[in-house]
Amino acid sequence: MNGKSAPRTPGGTPPRTRLERGRGALGPALELVRTGRAPTRAVLTSELGVTRATAGVVAAELATLGLIRVDARPTAEGSQGRPSHRLSVDPEGPVVLAAQVHADGFRAALVGLGGQIVATTPGCETVGADPAEVIGAVVDAGAGLLAETGRRCVGAGLAVPSAVAEPDGTALNPLHLAWPPGAPVREIFRRCVAGAGVPGPAFAANDVNLAALAEHRHGAGRGARDLLCVATGHRGVGGALVLDGRLHSGSSGLALEVGHLTAAPDGRPCHCGGRGCLDVETDPLAFLAAAGHRPGPEGSLLQQARDLIAARPDDPAVREAVTVLVDRLGSGLAGLVNILNPDRVILGGLHRTLLEAAPERLRAVVADRSLWGRSGSVPILSCTLDHNSLVGAAELAWQPVLDDPLAALAAL
The missing domain is CATH 3.30.420.40 (ATPase, nucleotide binding domain)
Structure with missing residues (x-):
């Protein structure tokens, strides 16, 4: 110790003491800045329910950690017209x-x-x-x-x-x-x-x-309370559910294996031992087969299926394959809507492409086969993030x- 007292703010409380009091606010403050809900220090103060001085110390600590930036010059966008410093995620941060x-x-x-x-x-x-x-x-x-x-x-x-x-x-x-x-x-x-x-x-x-988590935080699922995500990967079909902002993975991480819902009772044998599961009836390989197109040796099956839809939208075989897979997918989604009652459904991979190719048909199939479809339709949207x-x-x-x-x- 050098005998010097800790520097004090105009209010008389050392900044470190304020940080100790506000340490529990660091995480919530970072979340507010990360999501854009606290674009200024004045808004951060209001959202956290702390004093201006404590909010300032919290913001300064996050900036010291390299996580956010605090503009040196305040703008005239604070409370009651009082200038306030703008806050943003540091693009050069970790x-x-x-x-x-x-x-x-x-x-x-x-x-x-x-x-x-x-x-x-x-x-x-x-x-x-x-x-x-x-x-x-x-x-x-x-x-x-x-x-x-x-x-x-x-x-x-x-x-x-x-x-x-x-x-x-x-x-x-x-x-x-x-x-x-x-x-x-x-x-x-x-x-x-x-x-x-x-x-x-x-x-x-x-x-x-993880795709559902990313879309909920940064993409098509932002603002949803109960979000259902269904997507094809490069092979197979997966699903995820975000409930009240948290990923629902079940008691042991195995929830929402939607790929093994039956979409076509007399369909293809599935790896799980059943027949006609979404996993083998609505993935890229199933689409290529329905369109009578032999998979090529180059490129992923997902990209081959997307390219076929984009390049030959008026080909009768491609249109029929879209219709067949949309009907199978819609039937599976309707069952999930009946069970889970989500407030939004987002689709990724080939399912996103199918939605964009036949949006009205897919939504109509879901509405027709879900219990609540006619009285309160669930928004069905495309995933929006690259590499979600x-x-x-x-x-x-x-x-x-x-x-x-x-x-x-x-x-x-």
């Missing part, structure tokens, strides 16, 4: 490493606070049978991005095309990968992240769950920082 593995390849990205993709690697189109090799490769690619950009990393997240069981973090059914059932993907990811020298905690979860599973993987990694910025960053 990032997280996000990784995605799917049936046709993998990709890594750096994602900033607020869901902004800072950099991505080219997509790799080869996925081997050893999950450790694949996950190691995508982590190495992400570590290369960190080295190139020089950005500070605060964590890592991985999206995989499988239900991920909790609390073990095992991929129970990577059906469209050659991986063994029960692969410990979370532990493998954590080892690879640590081995590559990437700082921060590491997380892994199902890709459609990657953004969702990043959201997993950002969550500790959102919960307690000071503790999370001090631990690095």
Whole structure:
């Protein structure tokens, strides 16, 4: 101790004391700035229910951590015409490493606070049978991005095309990968992240769950209370539910396996042992088969299906395939609407393309076959984010920082 007292604000309270009192407000304050609900310090003060001085110290601490920017010059947009400093996410602030593995390849990205993709690697189109090799490769690619950009990393997240069981973090059914059932993907990811020298905690979860989380925070699901997301990946169909702002994953992480709802009772055999499931009746391979189009060796099945719809919209076989898959998808969505009563449905992957190709038909099928369809139709929208599973993987990694910025960053 040098005998000097802590500096005091005009109100007489040391800034550090105010920060200690307001530490619990750091996470809520960061959330308010991240979502744009507190564009100025005056609004932040009002939303947090603290004094102006405490809000100022909280904002200053978040800026010191590199998470937000506080404009040096106040604007005339504060309360009662009083100037107030503008707040925004710092675009040069920390990032997280996000990784995605799917049936046709993998990709890594750096994602900033607020869901902004800072950099991505080219997509790799080869996925081997050893999950450790694949996950190691995508982590190495992400570590290369960190080295190139020089950005500070605060964590890592991985999206995989499988239900991920909790609390073990095992991929129970990577059906469209050659991986063994029960692969410990979370532990493998954590080892690879640590081995590559990437700082921060590491997380892994199902890709459609993460897509729903990203869309709810940054895309087509913003503002929804009970959001249902259904999407095709490059193969198969997945679903996710966000209830009252939180991802619903069930008691052990396995909720919303919607791909195994029956869409065509006499349809194709499914990997689950049933027949005619959404997973095999409404995915890209099913569309190509319905259109009489043999899958090509180049490019993902999802892109091939999208390209076929875009290039030949007036082809009778393509139109018929769209109609068949829209009817199957609509029937499955109606059952989900009956059970879950969401206030919004969003569709991704090929399902987004089908909605855009035949919006009225799909909405009519859902309305006709759901109990409440005629009295209160559910909005059905397209997902809007590029690489939403990657953004969702990043959201997993950002969550500790959102919960307690000071503790999370001090631990690095």
